[in-house]
Amino acid sequence: MPYKCQCPSQRIKTHNLKVRSMFKACDGRGTTKIFLSIIYTKIPHQICQHSQHSTPICRSGKCEIHRKCSLMSSLALTPFKAGLFVGKSIIVTGGGTGLGYAIAKELVSLGAKVVIAARRIEVLEAAASEMNKSSQRGGKIYVCQCNVRNEDDIQKLVTFALETMGGIDGLVNNAGGQFVSPVENISARGFKAVVETNLLSCFMLSKEIYNRWWSQQEDRKRSGSIVNIILANKNGFPMMAHSGAARAGVENLTKSMALEWIGRGVRVNCVAPGIIYTESGFANYGEMAGAFLSSVLPCIPAHRCGTAEEVSSLVVFLLSDAAVYITGQNMGVDGGMGQGTIPLRPQDHGASLLPVYGELPMKARL
């Protein structure tokens, strides 16, 4: 059935697409070639639901492009080769939302078995059922309720992961967060809560897995990789000082663990996101998030927030064997923010010229 496009503008973007297949679309005046990728899943939706279309481009929802779209929407955005993580078992804390969700989704789409762990079981279950649609070559998401501040929960998480996946190859310490407050108003309990959530949790879970699994492996091929998600906090983190301090602790702990455990084939690295737009992450700050965004955007050299996929691809790389010679590092994904100070010097160029990898609403760009 020929696809009838009624788009008057014909502004269908083909860049950023990895061409795997080509479709011909009739615009009523001639033939337009539309290139689609089966990997970069969001693009076909942008074609179908292109905001510049004055009329709906397909009313039936049954055309070839819609069929491809629904197929592709269940796949994850990834630059990595299919099957890269087949046979690998990974824990992602905070994997039911935001960055953790993007990481878990990319991993399962590459064939990994992944346990996602957090406090809200209903959020985890909904996420798992969605992500299992992207699973490829035996990849599967399992869920485990766990408060990472609680040592019993940590032990149960490791037991669950070993029983369900048969081993652990990777750990992403992503669960975390904080509240916004000037230093003078943070109570000791509040400070402690943030340190427990971000630093103690990372120590407890990494240690538990090392003692019960990685240190027990005679097979040197069964190595491990830990990726700790921290913050771009090189110059402190005003209004989130407790978190800046806790994450600095994680960075240093990362270096110590990297040196102590390299003999067992365990690598440990940090990823330091700048300001990454995640709906769940920003929801934690209510109305304050909007004000924060407009004040911080001019200070980000890239002039836009990052996307979860832009963080996930680095995390997945660090978990992979392509990164076997990398340990003890802290890598920023921050649109240049780590080069400046916070609050950063406003940049005087216009809208962001950087292309976007993943999805980013207009409000998260300058």
Ligand SMILES: CCCCC/C=C/C(=O)SCCNC(=O)CCNC(=O)[C@H](O)C(C)(C)COP(=O)(O)OP(=O)(O)OC[C@H]1O[C@@H](n2cnc3c(N)ncnc32)[C@H](O)[C@@H]1OP(=O)(O)O
């Ligand atoms: C705006 C864009 C920012 C972009 C940059 C960063 C982005 C991100 O990091 S996104 C991720 C955001 N996600 C989260 O922050 C979720 C996890 N966070 C939390 O769960 C809390 O912030 C927590 C770590 C503090 C834990 O909270 P809770 O379970 O309530 O902790 P406790 O019951 O143990 O409370 C202990 C202590 O903490 C004080 N407290 C908690 N929230 C606040 C608050 N919003 N403001 C001030 N104080 C807070 C609480 O009052 C308790 O202290 P006392 O009152 O002295 O007993």
Ligand SMILES: NC(=O)C1=CN([C@@H]2O[C@H](COP(=O)(O)OP(=O)(O)OC[C@H]3O[C@@H](n4cnc5c(N)ncnc54)[C@H](OP(=O)(O)O)[C@@H]3O)[C@@H](O)[C@H]2O)C=CC1
């Ligand atoms: N978005 C951003 O701009 C940045 C984010 N980060 C960090 O990246 C990580 C992910 O953030 P993002 O995805 O944006 O935000 P989210 O709020 O979506 O992610 C936080 C996740 O951590 C889980 N979590 C929080 N506390 C606990 C706990 N005590 N035990 C178990 N799980 C917990 C939450 O699940 P649940 O509530 O169900 O437990 C949630 O899934 C966080 O560590 C965040 O601080 C760092 C820099 C910037």
